[in-house]
Amino acid sequence: MSVTAGTELGETIESSQRDWRALYPFASHWLLIEQRRLHYVDEGPKDAAHTLLFVHGNPTWSFHWRRLIERFRGEYRCVALDHFGCGLSELQPRPLRLADHIENVRRLMGALDLRNMTLVAQDWGGAIGLGALLAERERFERIVLFNTGAFRPWFIPWRIRVCRTPIVGRLALQGANAFSRAALRMTLSRKPRLAPEVEAGYLYPYNSWARRAAVYQFVQDIPSSPSHSTWQTLEEIERALTQLAELPKLLVWGERDWCFTTECLDRFLQDWPSAEVVRLPDVGHWVVEDAPNEAERAMADFLRRTNS
Numbered sequence: 001m002s003v004t005a006g007t008e009l010g011e012t013i014e015s016s017q018r019d020w021r022a023l024y025p026f027a028s029h030w031l032l033i034e035q036r037r038l039h040y041v042d043e044g045p046k047d048a049a050h051t052l053l054f055v056h057g058n059p060t061w062s063f064h065w066r067r068l069i070e071r072f073r074g075e076y077r078c079v080a081l082d083h084f085g086c087g088l089s090e091l092q093p094r095p096l097r098l099a100d101h102i103e104n105v106r107r108l109m110g111a112l113d114l115r116n117m118t119l120v121a122q123d124w125g126g127a128i129g130l131g132a133l134l135a136e137r138e139r140f141e142r143i144v145l146f147n148t149g150a151f152r153p154w155f156i157p158w159r160i161r162v163c164r165t166p167i168v169g170r171l172a173l174q175g176a177n178a179f180s181r182a183a184l185r186m187t188l189s190r191k192p193r194l195a196p197e198v199e200a201g202y203l204y205p206y207n208s209w210a211r212r213a214a215v216y217q218f219v220q221d222i223p224s225s226p227s228h229s230t231w232q233t234l235e236e237i238e239r240a241l242t243q244l245a246e247l248p249k250l251l252v253w254g255e256r257d258w259c260f261t262t263e264c265l266d267r268f269l270q271d272w273p274s275a276e277v278v279r280l281p282d283v284g285h286w287v288v289e290d291a292p293n294e295a296e297r298a299m300a301d302f303l304r305r306t307n308s
Helices: 014-022 062-072 098-112 124-135 158-163 168-175 178-186 196-203 210-220 229-244 262-271 292-306
Strands: 029-033 036-043 051-055 077-081 117-123 140-148 249-254 276-280
Touching: 014 196, 029 098, 036 062, 036 098, 051 062, 051 098, 051 124, 062 077, 062 117, 062 196, 062 292, 077 098, 098 124, 098 229, 117 124, 124 140, 124 229, 140 262, 140 292, 178 196, 229 262, 249 262, 249 292, 262 276, 276 292
Parallel strands: 051 077, 051 117, 117 140, 140 249, 249 276
Antiparallel strands: 029 036, 036 077
């Protein structure tokens, strides 16, 4: 089903809405899952030889991938979803776990019958996307990752630990939108801040307590011990990473990321020693915002050389 975006979700002024929408010139589509609509964009030729599947993290949405989608939609089919509770997708009545997000990606892949895919993922999108890839390996041909992880965490940064506290953390994240607002600064190293219209785009979906629930739930879903259900999911993904050793892989890493540090990159390279790596020493967590030109060039070169 293809329709245009409906009810306004943001609190930004009308001119800012027009500005950020100009940066996101994509038709909206929805997939109905359990009576709720999952939003996605589907750009480029549907009969393209290759498909790029973009999977975002927290607290972003498919807006994060806008530049890469515009760059590659002339040659590739570009599909980017918004996880439930994020972006333009509807809310879910219950907190979702990593396994739920993986299943929703699988449902989208099945509904669109996506094949010959390159997974493009960042932050939580890495674990989600790799979980879906491992479950349906036959649909994928390549992997591109930006600052992410897909293994049991051996550390949780103090900034994240504060956000996880039941009262203060939830009031800050859901009440004051502190996580999303802080991300606009803390994810960058090279740039002092994003353009106002870009900031408005990131904040647009998260304009109320209810709309910010998924942001808090993602933080809560970071497991700190085997008693957490997502610990098991991450363990299964981590143990299976070696099964993907033969796939062409590109890892683009901002080395000034305080969350998914270079230790995370090194952990991937333990299982994928032949992966191509682009290190960006002065770049933060949001590589596609902090170093958009380098991100685009690295990905374009990798795709060109590995197209079959």
